Amino acid sequence: MEMYIGTKVIKATEMTKGEYNEYRGWQIPEDENPDNPGYLVEYLDGGESNHPDHENYISWSPADVFEDAYQSDGELSFGHALEMLKAGKKVARSGWNGKGMWLILVPGSPNIRLVAGTPYSNAGITEPTNINPHIDMFTADGDMQPGWLASQTDMLANDWCVV
Numbered sequence: 001m002e003m004y005i006g007t008k009v010i011k012a013t014e015m016t017k018g019e020y021n022e023y024r025g026w027q028i029p030e031d032e033n034p035d036n037p038g039y040l041v042e043y044l045d046g047g048e049s050n051h052p053d054h055e056n057y058i059s060w061s062p063a064d065v066f067e068d069a070y071q072s073d074g075e076l077s078f079g080h081a082l083e084m085l086k087a088g089k090k091v092a093r094s095g096w097n098g099k100g101m102w103l104i105l106v107p108g109s110p111n112i113r114l115v116a117g118t119p120y121s122n123a124g125i126t127e128p129t130n131i132n133p134h135i136d137m138f139t140a141d142g143d144m145q146p147g148w149l150a151s152q153t154d155m156l157a158n159d160w161c162v163v
Contacts, residue, residue: 007083009162010070011042012061020060024051037063074161078150081160085135090163093154098140102163103148108133 018034021027028034039061047057061069071080074094081091085105092102109131137148 007080008070009044009084009087011044012039012066012070014038014063015040015060017060017062039063039066041066071158075158076160076162077158078155078160084160084162090138091160092163093157094159094161095157100138100142101140102138103135104138106134106136106146 015023015038016034017032017036017038018028020038020040021034023040040058041061042054042056042058044056049055049057051058071077076084076091081103084091085103088105090102090104111128112131113128114125134146135148137145139145
């Protein structure tokens, strides 16, 4: 088998294996412990609904497996924040001093003809060029700052959240 690493946005609530089986209307097998801790998981990225109270596919995950795979929103790593940016979400750090600040991924624009008098054309760029994808920040002052760069502290922080 090949190894896979994934990032998913889910909803979850703590629920023992027995509670999950009862919720689904199933009889728990005799050789399984109904008191095993775990989580009811609803996958938000697809999968046909398999329960009338949920719009998406649900399943049960043992607590240790779940806790190794998922972080609560507000406890995300920088890697997870990047994946959320790529998925079109706004992200921020709860530890930032400026309140209301967030980041977005700007997809870029191919084959842009630059207007005379802009810094690009003043630098001698006269042919159509690409503006590459980049991360911009909405600042505490209410301005957009293009080309945000992550600090070492930002990259190692685990307090990222989806805005």
